[in-house]
Amino acid sequence: MRFAPAAAALSLCLAITASISHAGDVGTPDPQAAALIAQGQAALAAGDAQAAIDAFEAALAVDPAYTPIFINLADAARQQGLQGKAIRYYREALSRDPGNVAAISGEGAALVEKGALEKAKKNLAKLQSLCGDDCPETVALQSSIARGPSPRLAIESKAEDAPASN
Template identity: 70%
Template sequence: MAEEPSAGARAYQELIMRFAPAAVALSLAVALTASVGMGAEREADPRAAALIAEGRAALAAEQPQRAIDAFEAALAVDPGYTPIFLELAQASRAEGLQGKAIHYYRETLARDPGNLAAISGEGEALLEKGAVEKAKANLAKLKSMCGEGCPETRELAASIQRGPRTPVLAAESVMPEAQVSKAN
């Protein structure tokens, strides 16, 4: 036969059963708060921050290759600082390297899937390459994430409305056919 628990043991069991759910809920809340705090954006290494500033200045001075060099140096100094990839993407687009820019936007999204600037920028770069449907898919994703009113959604929608830019022709593509004539 099983022995009846003592009055003290019953009181202890009752106490555990009463407060265990609250204790579990509280510990989950603390764990969630801690994980959200860990996901917050950190500051860049001071050397990387100086290189980022140098790259932004070069980009403002319409020197995209110099900006790319500075941003790549910043990435070498602080490879874990995700915003550098957005800077590299913007400089690559200014240099006309949309494929490279798309790569940098996707690297940003691999690290931070909810980055609205990366989704919008990738859509712009896709549009510049002529991939209108893919740019529209990015717009739909932005609308579902932040709605019609967020700046990234409005910017990409306006770009899609304007349509893809017409590519600049190289001199070789408009050269007349060479004609060979016989000299006397």
């Protein structure tokens, strides 16, 4: 009888650990979600970001555990010029998979587009430590940093930071 509470607590811990490790093993999406992801990627390639977002959101509703959908949503948001929303999606992907180099690189590129070069350089350093200087994600982020922020977004960012003159 003395060991019953300890045994119950131990079995609860093991059950929680097992369920968490099982939830993290999502490697392939649900087939219906995969079809929606493909549809979204085709729409994004055709330049129809809103149709892509609609397809990706539907895929997320079908398979909310599949993390790459957030990266697709972020890419579509960036194409629409919504860097803040893209950063939020990249960060959601990173909260689920902290070593996701595509999310780190995408977030860094969105930060550059928004004018936050120092934060983007931190992402670059993280990428270099994870996959080296020659991995495609590192090279892509390095070229984004070299190009600098989008002039339109940099002007909008400065206007948002300026105090109101009322």
